[in-house]
Amino acid sequence: MNDDNSDRAPHGLRRASRLAHTGTTPNEMHGFVNPPVVHGSTVLFPDMETARTGGQRYRYGRRGNPTNDALEAVVSELEGAEATQLFPSGASACAMALAAVVKAGDRVILMDNVYAPTRAFAREVLTAFGATPQFVDPKDPDAVEAALGEPAAAVFLEAPGSLTFEVPDVPRIAAAAKAAGATVLLDNTWATPLLFRPLEHGCDLVIHAATKYFGGHSDLLLGTVSGSGEAIAAVKAARGLWGIHVGPDDVFATLRGIRTLDVRMERHARNAMIVAEWLEAHPKVARVLYPALPSHPDHALFKRDFDGASGLFGFSVRGEQARADRLVDALRLFAIGYSWGGFESLATAPIVNKVRSATRWPDEEPVVRLNIGLEDPADLIADLDQALEAMDA
């Protein structure tokens, strides 16, 4: 599907070089580096024969255009996928990927730490369409294997979960799921394909909220699903049948953002580690939930499968929820907001047990989640320092 762009992405280049060169076709665009932002529903044909047989690359706006193809090519290249499909949001990408591979009567196994709207989609929509979701502890591969004792159509993972940051054993779970005939889906928004490539670890479909790090500037919503063979063919068919399309302006903004993904991720990770280490040494912090820290219980698994960490992590304090709320309210540089992955630092105090059912988070250990942005980490630490002080004032 993306072969037209392969001249700019020769095999053997390293990932950062491929990120810079995939999806541009200046020879077709009068020399301009970037693809045009193609607005269009109608595509014209030279004659009825071509219109009927589909003997030209583009036929209908909803089926694709050069702008959207360029972004699909970049994401496919980074994930090592045959093809990518674009969706209007990350939530829509998660929902449609599941809808594409699950039908009435099927069982679906989801890790208990998946993104809350993915959980809600499984519980409300898949159930309404006659499928049965089952949630399992992402840290208990035996429980996952036991759940696979009965036939399941799909297994859905997130690595790590974006509230509590447990890292599942992806290769082990994927192998068990494949052996049981299930399609394996993984929401890779946290790591980006620069740091983790699920298809290399046995997954069939990899999903991104491109809203987050791909866009990187808190100014768009977009989702992607990538894979090869039958799995991505099913997603492509479903996207067409449900009539889903993404307008080219948000695709253009995502393309602009993704070109700097490598440099941004390096800075997010460096800042996050400085802040995480500072928090870990703070007497008021119970636990830092960042798999890149050697003290994290999943650090060995993380080191085995990931090339690095991103800038989203959590920490917990002891006591009641109100303590975490007061801490977040006292922050001045960190803003309160959910949609992470942008250049500005954010904080929230999620109520973890509201969005899990197979596992339980200790009540007296409320979590604060931080999106570490591109500010100077000394300023972020100063802000956290005064807020931890103010928490008990």
Ligand SMILES: *Cc1c(COP(=O)(O)O)cnc(C)c1O
């Ligand atoms: C934000 C997010 C999504 C949803 O993305 P939207 O574009 O906001 O719909 C899906 N999965 C994860 C892990 C996310 O953090």
